[in-house]
Amino acid sequence: MKFDSQHDCFFSVVIPTLNEEAALPLLLNDLSKQTFRDFEVVHVDGQSDDKTLAQAEKFKKNLKICTVTTKKHNVSYQRNIGANHAKGKWILFMDADNRLPTFFLEGVKYQLAKHPDTDLFSTWVDIHSQRKADQIIEQVINTGFEIYKAIGKPVAFGAMIGARKNLTHKIKFNEDTKVFEDGLFISEASKHGYIFRMFSDPRYVYSMRRNEKEGDLKYLRSVAAINFKYLRGDDFKDEDIYPMLGGSYYQAGSNQAGRTQKFLGDVASYIKNSSKHNLERAKRIFRKVIAEDQD
Numbered sequence: 001m002k003f004d005s006q007h008d009c010f011f012s013v014v015i016p017t018l019n020e021e022a023a024l025p026l027l028l029n030d031l032s033k034q035t036f037r038d039f040e041v042v043h044v045d046g047q048s049d050d051k052t053l054a055q056a057e058k059f060k061k062n063l064k065i066c067t068v069t070t071k072k073h074n075v076s077y078q079r080n081i082g083a084n085h086a087k088g089k090w091i092l093f094m095d096a097d098n099r100l101p102t103f104f105l106e107g108v109k110y111q112l113a114k115h116p117d118t119d120l121f122s123t124w125v126d127i128h129s130q131r132k133a134d135q136i137i138e139q140v141i142n143t144g145f146e147i148y149k150a151i152g153k154p155v156a157f158g159a160m161i162g163a164r165k166n167l168t169h170k171i172k173f174n175e176d177t178k179v180f181e182d183g184l185f186i187s188e189a190s191k192h193g194y195i196f197r198m199f200s201d202p203r204y205v206y207s208m209r210r211n212e213k214e215g216d217l218k219y220l221r222s223v224a225a226i227n228f229k230y231l232r233g234d235d236f237k238d239e240d241i242y243p244m245l246g247g248s249y250y251q252a253g254s255n256q257a258g259r260t261q262k263f264l265g266d267v268a269s270y271i272k273n274s275s276k277h278n279l280e281r282a283k284r285i286f287r288k289v290i291a292e293d294q295d
Contacts, residue, residue: 007087008040008087008088009039009040009064009088010036010038010039010088010089010090011036011038011088011089011091011105011108011109012041012042012086012087012165013031013039013040013042013094014044014079014086014091014092014094015027015041015042015043015044015082015094015095015096016045016046016075016078016079016082017044017045017046017048017052017056017078017096018045018046018047018048018052018073019049019052020048020052020096020097021048021050021052021054021055023096023097023207024052024056024096025055025058025059026097026099027094027096027097027098027100028055028059028065030098030100030101030102030104031063032059032062032063033102034100034102034103034104034105034106035102035105035106036103036105036106036109039088039105040064040065040066040086040088041059041063041064041065042066042068042082042086043056043065043066043067043068044068044069044070044078044082044085045067045068045069045078046069046070046074046078047070047073053067066085068081068085074175075158076172076174076177077173079173080172080175083165083172086165086168088165089164089165090112090162090163090164091163091164091165091168092160092161092162093158093160093161093162093163094159094204095158095159095160095207097159097207097209098159098160098205098206099128099204099205099207100204101202101203103202104202107201108121108162108199108202111197111199111202115197117195118195118197119163119167119189119194119196120161120162120167120189120194120196121162121163121197121199122157122160122161122162122186122198122199123160123198123201123202123203124145124199124201125138125141125142125157125159125203125204125205125206126138126203126204126206127206128205129208134208134211137208137211138206141206142200145198146198153187154186154187154190154196155182155186155187156182156183156186156196157206159204159206160204161182161185161186167194170192171185171188171189171192171194172185
């Protein structure tokens with residue numbers, strides 16, 4: 001497939017789905033209300049057996065949207081397929097359960113104009129919840145992004161990764177890896193000299209449905225285990241902590257939330273045993289994050 005140097009739009013929003021009839025319409029509705037309109041939606045479905053395709057069809061009057069169906073339901077494969085079909089200058093890979101403020105795309109465009117050397121990026125997350133545990137998790141996530149960036153190992157959630165179209169010609173999501181494929185995508189791009197940025201604004205609304213399904217303790221421990229493997233430079237090829245069942249995995253009912261405070265105690269213990277230099281560095285970053293959150 002040949003790629004034209006010209007682009008039909010500024011953004012291509014690539015959304016892989018599998019049985020997302022409940023979540024996808026909410027995201028598409030948010031996209032239909034964006035203040036910035038120069039974008040297309042590339043919906044890549046992995047043979048959903050619910051009403052996902054029908055829900056996407058409903059938005060063709062309000063959005064420039066195309067649906068591509070694949071025989072394989074693999075999120076990395078679907079993102080790569082979506083990138084091949086995308087016609088925008090920038091590709092935004094998004095999860096179907098994201099929610100967006102109406103100014104999200106306009107805010108991202110502003111940041112890209114402000115930082116023209118950016119090649120790929122992500123943003124901090126918002127978690128819309130009154131639960132104290134969720135508010136703590138939001139701070140931990142955003143602080144973690146900054147710490148990883150500070151130590152030269154940038155990461156982001158696959159729920160929202162932006163990349164120049166021409167970057168995706170060379171760097172692909174690893175289709176053999178079932179977890180942390182998002183972090184590995186950014187790591188591989190960084191190794192090739194592409195510049196990654198993490199924007200603190202605008203922010204997308206990150207879904208906590210996996211947390212609600214598995215419980216705080218299991219969710220956070222699994223995330224911590226994956227991140228420690230990344231820091232050690234371990235391989236992720238055989239890692240498989242949750243099945244790729246799409247939306248149906250979350251619709252089967254939620255488990256009772258675990259005890260977040262115990263996990264945070266484990267994290268505190270880990271930090272306490274870290275070097276004094278890294279501890280002070282983490283504290284400075286954390287204070288900066290808290291200060292920006294309170295502005």
